[in-house]
Amino acid sequence: MNNTIIEFLKVHFRAFIREPGIIFWAVFFPVIMAWVLGLAFTESSVSNNTVFVVGNIEKDTITERKFKVPGISSEVWYNFKSATTSDAILAMKRGQIQVYLAQENGEYIYHYDPVNQEALKSHLLLEKLLEGKKQFAEIKAVTTPGGRYIDFLIPGLIALGIMNSCIWGIGYNLIEFRMKKLLRRMLATPMKRSDFLISHFVFRMFVCVVESIILITFAMLTFQSQLQGSWLAFIMLFIAGVVCFSGLAILVASKAQSSQVGHGLINAVILPMTILSGIFFSYHNFPSIIQSIIRYLPLTILADGMRAVFNEGAGVSIVLFPVLLLCAVGMVCFLIGMKIFKWY
């Protein structure tokens, strides 16, 4: 590596460590998120549900009741509250309840949105509860590594971290340099443009490696996560992810002249993928037309690939296609970005 690249790497490193906020958001925030979400969805917990009952509550049939699901220490509670129909509808609109019961001719009628999965689940549980006959022997809690929510989450968070780090780190930096006229000033020297861009790529690779090592170590120690597939496949995907999002970052930052426009553009790229690509919750509940688009978003490709390696034991041959696809997306974005890049 030549002198200029090394000097640039020092510059990026100093700018990074001298801004404690960056370290927090880049390194510790994903860990905290993994911890909170991991605990929330993995540890045994008491879930409290409220059900509104329109009409009289008969003391002997409906009172405060709870379920104990065998196999895990999870408890599900249902609190019944007397309410009017309009109260119940309002509470439902606000998301405070999923289901309400209305008493008609001595029978209870369930009211809920049939496409709401949570409501459907409540219906089934409530039916059992109110019959009060059966235990829930047929419900089995999933406890083996690979199938838990945390196992779904960690590979996604690594992918998300790569995307955020590359697009914010490279993209915002380029826009800032342009705004400060530093790009223009540097171009008035014999500096090679490639040295400048390579330094960004190398530094982001370094940052992503550090972030991911911390996150994976945390997940292994706290949640006994395992990488079931091949480490080589993981490393290939990782590099392809950095290539892809570095290229995308250069495209995103190729024109923006102000930090407001930059913020907007970066968010426009990052937010849809963060939401749609199934990082926190599976995208399989989206309509199938949308799913066929989501499947080809770079973040989806990376996150799905990471999950295959972590949880399904995938090897190099399985990740080869996503790796090539990500690299190709990165290269195309990079080339278009360079073509339209505004240096001054």
Place this chain on the structure above:
Amino acid sequence: MSAIILNQVSKSFGTLKAVDQLDLQIQQGEYVALLGPNGAGKTTLIEMIEGIQKPDKGQISILGKNWKEHEKALHKEIGLSLQETKFIDKLKVRETALLFASFYQLPAHRVDEVLASVNLTAKANAFVYNLSGGQRQRLALGIALLNNPKIILLDEPTTGLDPTSRREIWNILTDLKAKGTTMILTTHYMEEAQVLCDRILIMDKGKFIAQGMLNELISKYGEGDVIEFTLNNELTTSLDTLAGLKKITWENEKLKGRIWVESLAAAIPQFTALVTGEGLEFLELECRKMTLDDLFIYMTGRNLHE
């Protein structure tokens, strides 16, 4: 020998002729000041010399080289400071200079040498965002000088600085002149052009409308004094009878204006008598030798700082 030669250089942006068939020769070791209102074409001209813009027509030769064939060599010969370059806040002064030094493959001791020459040795380990305006400009200047350039292009290097900081920069630039450096400087300060430069070029609408030393310019385009005034009410009498009157320009009809006269001594008593005779009062009154600003208004009818 000429350091910079422009031959019939033109550059347009859409229908706007930013630079219109300019010819210019700058000798090696010559310091030239470039003046003109915003939009006169100064920046476009400087950027073409910097190699950032390409002329539509005409040739630019710098030290016998052109941008098309000798880009790398020319980058090594030219040092520049932009209007208000902002460096990386979280970087220290010496670190910033080291980064730029790496572009020229210069050793670290050259950085220390340059920081000493712009009086920033004591600030070498200060963060850039903690520097004062003057220190920032000296850092920008130091970075422009890292590669020992034969030509320096400075865009308003002292705008917004206090007189002490400005003088500090002037001293650095005066020292450089002894080394035979060629400089083009854009400035809004007439005094700066006068102190530093051998020649003043006044630009307007893409052309040079005058050039020479300040006294040359003034003797060529009209010597004299200026009365600048503001009245509390409209003047009804004509000023045409004023002794030695050369020109009147009004900023605000009959209320605020400038009068160019051959001699203040003759014109002032007559002018004040005329104003007080009408029962009017001066809200402002300033009399002075003609400055570059006055000269510009005299020539174009517009203000240099517009």
